[in-house]
Amino acid sequence: MFESSFLLLLKAIIINILVPLLPGILFLRFFFGTKLQSWFLYILAWFFGIAVVSQWMFNLQFIHFGIWITEYFALLVLLALARGVKLKVAKADVYDYVQTLKLRLDGSLKESFAGLSVIEKRLTGIGLLFVWLFVINSFVQVSNFPSYGDDTFWNRHRPAINMYYDGGAKVLGKLDEILWRWRVGYPINIASHKTLAAQFMWGWYENYVNLFQWFCFLGILLFGFFATFQKTKNIFYSTIPLVLMCGLPLVFFHVIDWYVDLVVMTYAVIAIYRMSQYLDHKDNDAFLLWLLAIIFATSVKNEGLVVYGAGLVISMGIYLLVRSELKSFFMGLWNKKIIRGSLAILVFFFLPFMIIRFIYWLELDPTPGAEGAGTVIKLHSEVFNIYKPIFFGQDNYNVIVLIIWIILYQIILKFTNSKPKTQDRPSKSISLTIILLLVLFTIASLVFLYTENYQWALSQTTINRLFTMIFFTYLFFYGIELYELHNNTWSLTQSTTPKAWWQNKR
Amino acid sequence: MKLKLFWLFLFSALLPLIWFSYQNQWFDSYTENGNSISFSCTKQCVLILWEKSNNDIIKISGLLGNGDVIAGVMWANQFYPITNQKAANSLQFFISSLNGQAIPNNAPVALVFQWSVSSASASILFSQSNLIDNIEQIRKDFWSNEPMTFYSINLRYGTKILGTPLIQIGYRLFFLGLIILYIKNKLNTKTISYLAIGIFLVIALKNLITNISITSQWLEEYTFASPGSKTYMNLGDYYEFMAQARKSMKIDDQRMHSCKVYLECGQEWPYCVHADYIFTKPCESTKDITKADYALFYQKAPAQTAGMKTILEKNGSFVLAK
Numbered sequence: 134m135f136e137s138s139f140l141l142l143l144k145a146i147i148i149n150i151l152v153p154l155l156p157g158i159l160f161l162r163f164f165f166g167t168k169l170q171s172w173f174l175y176i177l178a179w180f181f182g183i184a185v186v187s188q189w190m191f192n193l194q195f196i197h198f199g200i201w202i203t204e205y206f207a208l209l210v211l212l213a214l215a216r217g218v219k220l221k222v223a224k225a226d227v228y229d230y231v232q233t234l235k236l237r238l239d240g241s242l243k244e245s246f247a248g249l250s251v252i253e254k255r256l257t258g259i260g261l262l263f264v265w266l267f268v269i270n271s272f273v274q275v276s277n278f279p280s281y282g283d284d285t286f287w288n289r290h291r292p293a294i295n296m297y298y299d300g301g302a303k304v305l306g307k308l309d310e311i312l313w314r315w316r317v318g319y320p321i322n323i324a325s326h327k328t329l330a331a332q333f334m335w336g337w338y339e340n341y342v343n344l345f346q347w348f349c350f351l352g353i354l355l356f357g358f359f360a361t362f363q364k365t366k367n368i369f370y371s372t373i374p375l376v377l378m379c380g381l382p383l384v385f386f387h388v389i390d391w392y393v394d395l396v397v398m399t400y401a402v403i404a405i406y407r408m409s410q411y412l413d414h415k416d417n418d419a420f421l422l423w424l425l426a427i428i429f430a431t432s433v434k435n436e437g438l439v440v441y442g443a444g445l446v447i448s449m450g451i452y453l454l455v456r457s458e459l460k461s462f463f464m465g466l467w468n469k470k471i472i473r474g475s476l477a478i479l480v481f482f483f484l485p486f487m488i489i490r491f492i493y494w495l496e497l498d499p500t501p502g503a504e505g506a507g508t509v510i511k512l513h514s515e516v517f518n519i520y521k522p523i524f525f526g527q528d529n530y531n532v533i534v535l536i537i538w539i540i541l542y543q544i545i546l547k548f549t550n551s552k553p554k555t556q557d558r559p560s561k562s563i564s565l566t567i568i569l570l571l572v573l574f575t576i577a578s579l580v581f582l583y584t585e586n587y588q589w590a591l592s593q594t595t596i597n598r599l600f601t602m603i604f605f606t607y608l609f610f611y612g613i614e615l616y617e618l619h620n621n622t623w624s625l626t627q628s629t630t631p632k633a634w635w636q637n638k639r
Numbered sequence: 640m641k642l643k644l645f646w647l648f649l650f651s652a653l654l655p656l657i658w659f660s661y662q663n664q665w666f667d668s669y670t671e672n673g674n675s676i677s678f679s680c681t682k683q684c685v686l687i688l689w690e691k692s693n694n695d696i697i698k699i700s701g702l703l704g705n706g707d708v709i710a711g712v713m714w715a716n717q718f719y720p721i722t723n724q725k726a727a728n729s730l731q732f733f734i735s736s737l738n739g740q741a742i743p744n745n746a747p748v749a750l751v752f753q754w755s756v757s758s759a760s761a762s763i764l765f766s767q768s769n770l771i772d773n774i775e776q777i778r779k780d781f782w783s784n785e786p787m788t789f790y791s792i793n794l795r796y797g798t799k800i801l802g803t804p805l806i807q808i809g810y811r812l813f814f815l816g817l818i819i820l821y822i823k824n825k826l827n828t829k830t831i832s833y834l835a836i837g838i839f840l841v842i843a844l845k846n847l848i849t850n851i852s853i854t855s856q857w858l859e860e861y862t863f864a865s866p867g868s869k870t871y872m873n874l875g876d877y878y879e880f881m882a883q884a885r886k887s888m889k890i891d892d893q894r895m896h897s898c899k900v901y902l903e904c905g906q907e908w909p910y911c912v913h914a915d916y917i918f919t920k921p922c923e924s925t926k927d928i929t930k931a932d933y934a935l936f937y938q939k940a941p942a943q944t945a946g947m948k949t950i951l952e953k954n955g956s957f958v959l960a961k
Contacts, residue, residue: 134891134918135882137862252833256840263844270851277862278871279878280917282792283909291916298921336891337920339878373836380843385850386792525807528797531842532809535835543828593794619829 135279137340142276145341148333149348150179152205153326156189157182159212163219164474165418170233172359176352177422180403183345184429184482187325191302192485198301200325202332238362245368253369260376267379268351274389275347279339282391289393290342291315293324297331308493318495320486322432323393343390350388353399353609354378360406361612370612377536377608382528383601393434394602400430401441402609408449409565415465421474428482440599444576448569456564513587516578519596529597533604536611541567543618563614570607577603662687672760679757680706686750687713691742694765695735696772699750701761702726706754707786710734712746721802724783726756733768733776736802754873776801784849787872798845805845809838876954877910880937881918884958887951888933890922898922901931905938934959 157178161169169177189208190200197204249257280290292313296302302312311317313324326345331337354375362371378384387395404426411419427445430437453459466472489495523529544567577599581590589595661676663669664685669678678684688697697710709723710732721734721742736742748765768776780800798805816834820826861871861878869879885891890898900922904910914935915924925931928945936957941949947959 134885135878256833256836259840259844263840263847266851267847270847270854273858274850274854278857281789281872281874286913286916294917294920337917339917376836376840376843380839380846382795382797382846383792385846386787391792525810526804528795528804528806528842528846531846532806532813532835532839535810535813536839539828539832539835594790595793597793615832619832 134337134339136338137277141334141338142341145276145330145334145338145344148330149344152329152333153182153186154179155182156186156205156208156212159209159216160185163212163216165422167233168418171235171237172355174234175236176356176359177403179348179352180399181425181429183326184322184425184432186329187322187432188482188485190325190329191321192481194302194304195485198303200296200301200328200332202329205329205332238359240362240366242362242368245362245366249367249369257369257372260372264354264372264375264379267385268354271350271385271388272347275343277340278389280343280390284392285343285390288316288319289324289327292319292321293327293331293342294337296324296328297337304489311493312489317493318435318490320432320434320437322429323396346390346393346396347388349396349399350384353402356399356403356406357609357612360609361616364613365616367616370616372612373615374609374612377611378605380531381533381601381605381608382531383598384605387598387601392598394436394598395605397430397433397437397441398602398605400426400433400437401445401606404430404445405565405569405606405610408445412462412565417468417470417474420466420471421478424475424478425482428478432482432486440573440576444569444573447576448565448572451572452565452568455568510583513582516581516587516590519590519593523593523597523600530601530604537570537604537607540611540614540618563610563617566607566610566614570603573603573606574600675701675760675762677759677761678752680752681755682753684752684756685718686752688748688750688763689765690745691734691748692744692765694767695733696766696768696776697732697734697748697750698764698766699730699732699761700728701758702728702730703757703759704755706752706756708756709751709753711749711751712737712742713749714746718749718751720751720796722780722783722799723786725786726752731776731779733772733780733801735768742802773801781805781845782848784852787853789873795846798849805842809842813838874909877937880953880956881914883951883953884935885918887958888919888922888960890919890933896921898932899925899930901925901928901934903934903936903939903942910937932961 154175157180158174160181161174161178186205186208190204193199193204246254246257280286292315295313295315299314303310305311308317313321323345327342330345331342334341357374357378358371361374362368365371384395404423407419407423407426410416411423427437427442431442450459453462524534544563577596580586581596586595661671662685663678665680665682666684667679667681670676676686691712699708702708704726706726707723708726708730709720711718711720711722712734713719719737721737722732724730724732734742734748750763777800781798783798785796785798796804800808813834816838817826817831820830820834857871861869864870866879870876871878888898888900898921900919902911902914902919902924904914914937919933919935922933928934928943928947931945934941934944934947934957936959938956940955941957941959944959947961949957950960951958
């Protein structure tokens, strides 16, 4: 359990990459064809592959007891066969298909760097060095030391190791015998992945069992860089979100151990990105990818459903209302592909665990010591006193207030401009992310102010990491926002120039 | 006779409070010898000194151990930490301000010792700082590293320069930068962004240095330490003991077999809790030693053996087997 060696580390790296990646690619290719290509295909395939494999394993337990390598290869074979049949029926050209697997970048990093100003070059160089050292340091941390955080043991490792030694998860039976025999109301994606990784490693190795979180973090950094570069073609603006995400002080500790808030946020970020694509291009596949990402976020942690899922939906609602696009949005969803796809996603990925929750009446998050937490609505104004020290007296968020204020201030200036032009509107992704930031921050603050959860705010055991993850989500899109702000190209991501919202009321 | 013994016992218990100049709590042992103190602290201990007065430097010498020493002030019956360092033979703390605010002269200064700190003859001196002291302290403060603790996932106090958080200095520098840009007629959206990102990056780099120092310290104490002397975080030899316990129990070979283990630890959390959750798997824990295949006693001598024999003994921890 505590053994370590270079070969074991190499094995752990290969397993953590390939085990989700292969089924992820087959899954995305089967359902979305060659829409996703290059870097985006691989990154998304990895994140989605974890959930696909975990859900497959869980659903299989209804008819067959066993979470092992055999069941994993069964999924792989099934997906490969399905993909092969679809290619054959469509008479697809394999050469074209293979081309979409190549790693390409739309633009040149070298040329982009050469075109920067002196200060931008310096900030980019130092920023990339900072990110590189952060990534290496966190990798060394996560691959050399055993687990330490209580939550790691309590929420994920005990269920995972139970499944590892049991060889599966019983779906029906007594409450202390079913599933992973511990915290059965807690979502299972991460524990399930760790069980499978341990199966492939042929043992539970404490030094490598947290590698998964580091890969999640690396994945979202790469996604942030390529997503920003695709829109801006500018290495400076593509580096900024990486610097900001790595520069939030608590992120380091989320990468190496303890909580999986960071993993939830990566799925939330993917969801926002896909939704902004849907809003821009009305692409049905983008909507389905959004739905998948939301559901996968709920399968990592209960907060994925209660906080981030609800926050995303409310933000979208506000955004659509402000833009008077609510009706057209729902009309756009009324098509066969979205309806069929959504139903299939809900039935396969969401319903099975909900059935178990319903049968056994499993609580969302039975945290010990929090009995009654959230059930009494009462103002706890003492929470206001904690905001000043956590933002300005301690180093929980770096100077994040400055970073956010720059963008907000410019947006307010633009909207209060006496002659607003139709081009003077933030792009859909900017609008959505800013509304989301405000909505999530407000929801979190209200929960701390008005419920028994105020105690977790005053003791600072929840408030800082919750806000950190909210900022993390927002900072993913910061490079794009800054680029649009500096270049006055608010409508960069819009394919058509819509009417300004205030003009609809005239 | 019994009554005399009772009064003698009570007087002895109260004696330290009457006799000692400083108020002290939770020390394993504590004595004052004129101008020096000798003590031992293995968990968390508090020493309340004099009022701050015009002094802003505390010099402590003669400390031993690898625990933490935190200097702060007592305010409204609460301890406010100002600065901390690892125990060493010679330490200097700067206590001029707290979160950017000046500390009142009548505030009692306090020291908190955490984990393993001791001294045979430590001396504590107060003094006032001068310009050279301030410059030297700024340099030390900037390069000091906040240790990682069990609450680091939720809270980081950050670097403090002469008692002022680096974050506050960052915000002040930003506004100063805005003024300079305005004077130079270079104030625009881009320059404001570069200024904010630059300050963010400097603080982030400082935090990175702290994180790298934490990693190197642990590599030294755990990964590259020789067998028998590995320690990790504040858990001492726990992980090394568990590794040896698993080997002696041979439970890594028992993946398909069930076994039962009885657990007792000097401190239930985190030792026995984590051992129950993960480190003794696939064995399931039992509260009845007579039904157990193995018994594990961490930092505790076996109070009961149920006829088992010792298969591992290490630094006062034991593993027994049937």
